[in-house]
Amino acid sequence: MDLIIGKDHEGALLTINDRVTGMLKMAKIDSKEAAVIEAKAVELLEDWKPLLHTITTDNGKEFSNHKNIAKTLCIAFFFARPYHSWERGANENLNGLVRQYFPKKFDFNLINEQQVNQVVDKLNNRPRKRFGFKTPNEIFLQAIQNNGQVAFMT
Numbered sequence: 001m002d003l004i005i006g007k008d009h010e011g012a013l014l015t016i017n018d019r020v021t022g023m024l025k026m027a028k029i030d031s032k033e034a035a036v037i038e039a040k041a042v043e044l045l046e047d048w049k050p051l052l053h054t055i056t057t058d059n060g061k062e063f064s065n066h067k068n069i070a071k072t073l074c075i076a077f078f079f080a081r082p083y084h085s086w087e088r089g090a091n092e093n094l095n096g097l098v099r100q101y102f103p104k105k106f107d108f109n110l111i112n113e114q115q116v117n118q119v120v121d122k123l124n125n126r127p128r129k130r131f132g133f134k135t136p137n138e139i140f141l142q143a144i145q146n147n148g149q150v151a152f153m154t
Contacts, residue, residue: 001014001016001017001041001056001057001063001091002057002088002095003015003029003032003037003060003062004099005032006102006107006108006109007105007107007108008107010107010108010109011028011029011030011107011109012028012029013028013029013102013108013116014029014041014044015091015095015098016041016045017090017091017094018048018136018140019090019091020143021139021140021143022094022128022130022131022136022139023136023137023139023140024094024123024124025044025048025120026116026119026120027040027043027044027113027116028108028113028116033062034061034062034063034064034065035065037062037065038065038069042072042073045073046073049073049074052075053075053076054077055069055070055073055075055076055077055078056077056078056079056080056087056088056091057080057088058080058082058085059079059080063079097123097126098119098123101119101122123136124136124137124140125137
C-alpha cells in the first residue's frame with residue numbers, strides 16, 4: 001500500500017497492489033491524514049478480506065492507524081525499512097504504471113472517481129510479462145478458482 005502525491009502536495013491516490021496477482025485497487029483521497037487513509041484502505045479491501053494475509057507500507061505518518069486497519073481486516077501489517085523501497089518493489093512498479101496516466105506534478109483536483117476507476121480497469125487488464133502475458137484479472141480469477149493458489153502457466 002502506498003500514496004502517490006499530487007501537484008503541490010494536494011490530493012493523493014491510495015494504491016494497493018496484490019503482489020501475487022498484480023491486481024490494483026486505487027482511490028483518490030483529498031487528505032493524507034491517517035484516519036482518511038484507514039477508512040479508504042478498509043473500504044477498498046473489505047471485499048478481499050478473506051483473501052488477505054499481510055499489508056506492507058512505507059513508514060509515512062499517513063499509515064499511523066495501521067493497527068486499526070490490521071484489526072478490521074484481520075491481517076498482519078508490516079513496514080518496509082526506511083530508504084528500502086525495493087522491499088515493496090511490486091507496489092513501486094505499479095505506481096510507475098499509474099504515473100503513465102497521472103504524471104508527477106499532475107493536479108489530482110482535475111480527476112474524478114470514474115477516471116481513477118478507468119485507470120484501475122486498464123492496468124488490471126494489461127498483460128504482464130511476469131505472468132506469461134496474462135493480465136492481473138486473469139491471474140486473480142485463476143487464483144480464486146484454485147482456492148488461492150496461483151499456478152504460473154504460460
